[in-house]
Amino acid sequence: xxxxxxxxxxxxxxxxxxxxxxxxxIFKTKVLKKGEMCLEQGKVNYYGAFVEEGYLRxxxxxxxxxxxxxxYFENDFCADLQSIIGKVxxxxxxxxxxxxxxxxxxxxxxxxLCEKSITVELVHRLLLESVLLRFYNRTASFILxxxxxxxxxxxxxxxxILQRATQYHISxxxxxxxxxxxxLRAGK
Amino acid sequence: xxxxxxxxxNSVNPLSEQDxxxxxxxxxxxxxxxxxxxxxxxxxxxxVAFVEDGYLRxxxxxxxxxxxxxxYFENDICVDLPxxIGKTKPLSNVxxxxxxxxxxxxxxxxxxxxEKSMALEHLNRTLVEFSLLRFYNRTSSFIMxxxxxxxxxxxxxxxxILQKVTQYHISxxxxxxxxxxxxLRSGK
Numbered sequence: 157x158x159x160x161x162x163x164x165x166x167x168x169x170x171x172x173x174x175x176x177x178x179x180x181x182i183f184k185t186k187v188l189k190k191g192e193m194c195l196e197q198g199k200v201n202y203y204g205a206f207v208e209e210g211y212l213r214x215x216x217x218x219x220x221x222x223x224x225x226x227x228y229f230e231n232d233f234c235a236d237l238q239s240i241i242g243k244v245x246x247x248x249x250x251x252x253x254x255x256x257x258x259x260x261x262x263x264x265x266x267x268x269l270c271e272k273s274i275t276v277e278l279v280h281r282l283l284l285e286s287v288l289l290r291f292y293n294r295t296a297s298f299i300l301x302x303x304x305x306x307x308x309x310x311x312x313x314x315x316x317i318l319q320r321a322t323q324y325h326i327s328x329x330x331x332x333x334x335x336x337x338x339x340l341r342a343g344k
Numbered sequence: 345x346x347x348x349x350x351x352x353x354n355s356v357n358p359l360s361e362q363d364x365x366x367x368x369x370x371x372x373x374x375x376x377x378x379x380x381x382x383x384x385x386x387x388x389x390x391x392v393a394f395v396e397d398g399y400l401r402x403x404x405x406x407x408x409x410x411x412x413x414x415x416y417f418e419n420d421i422c423v424d425l426p427x428x429i430g431k432t433k434p435l436s437n438v439x440x441x442x443x444x445x446x447x448x449x450x451x452x453x454x455x456x457x458x459e460k461s462m463a464l465e466h467l468n469r470t471l472v473e474f475s476l477l478r479f480y481n482r483t484s485s486f487i488m489x490x491x492x493x494x495x496x497x498x499x500x501x502x503x504x505i506l507q508k509v510t511q512y513h514i515s516x517x518x519x520x521x522x523x524x525x526x527x528l529r530s531g532k
Contacts, residue, residue: 277466288426291480
């Protein structure tokens with residue numbers, strides 16, 4: 157099977173042939189069944205995952221409820237950077253929403269490649285910057301925007317979330333109840 | 345005047361003499377008066393500030409209210425990475441809470457130096473990791489923790505915030521009213 161992860165990394169910043177062959181050595185393919193966990197709270201998981209096909213959902217578990225935080229679709233990277241960088245255990249969960257094929261790699265092994273190659277190190281930094289931007293935009297949207305504005309942004313961005321996720325998970329992602337979402341969808 | 349920024353950067357990742365000389369060339373020093381802005385909502389500022397003395401406060405302005413988001417004390421780095429990475433304008437404001445001395449440099453100039461030095465590129469990535477971790481920890485504390493738990497964390501980490509900041513801004517930072525903070529402080 158052809159891997160999209162190298163293409164994705166290369167498009168962030170060009171890699172050398174040597175970089176690519178080193179990276180290929182640390183990549184593994186993993187298939188998750190629908191409902192299988194990619195990451196569990198309290199369980200150390202210092203891996204990066206890249207979604208080749210399918211999709212994942214991250215959620216917080218609070219008082220028995222799932223608060224949906226992020227969706228990862230094809231060509232998205234998923235890693236629990238909070239626990240990897242902070243050297244702690246994950247406090248959220250990531251589950252496969254359908255059969256999902258991922259390319260995974262150990263974060264420490266990736267870091268070792270970064271020590272040897274400035275081009276890999278640059279890709280690493282730029283990927284982190286895009287994660288930071290994504291995370292910040294979501295956080296700021298909760299501080300500064302209304303649920304309607306958050307919903308309108310999803311529509312304007314033609315987000316795959318609206319096409320692929322269930323109403324239930326979309327409303328949780330927007331921080332509203334399912335009925336509130338129905339009203340927004342109906343344009344009321 | 346002696347500046348701390350090089351010492352701090354060196355402690356994050358060891359730099360060569362050449363790296364240090366190159367960095368010194370892009371550094372500027374600036375003194376902000378109390379109440380003066382380092383960063384303003386809607387105004388592009390692609391510079392990084394390192395606090396040598398004094399302190400800064402970041403806040404969102406919403407419906408005429410200030411929502412305090414972060415404090416930057418001596419040896420902290422303050423930069424609006426989301427607007428730099430996303431090539432947009434800042435959504436928040438950063439103000440000097442007293443006379444504050446900052447060492448500043450342009451993010452673009454820093455990136456140019458990173459192209460030539462492995463150690464600097466690694467340093468840059470590590471700094472992005474710090475920012476990311478700081479964001480994550482703050483946001484997840486709002487999702488998963490109660491105001492009392494957030495307050496207890498500040499106490500436990502002996503945060504500078506409790507020593508230097510006014511009650512009013514601490515309570516805004518914790519997302520509670522000033523009276524709620526008084527009750528937490530008196531242990532009720």
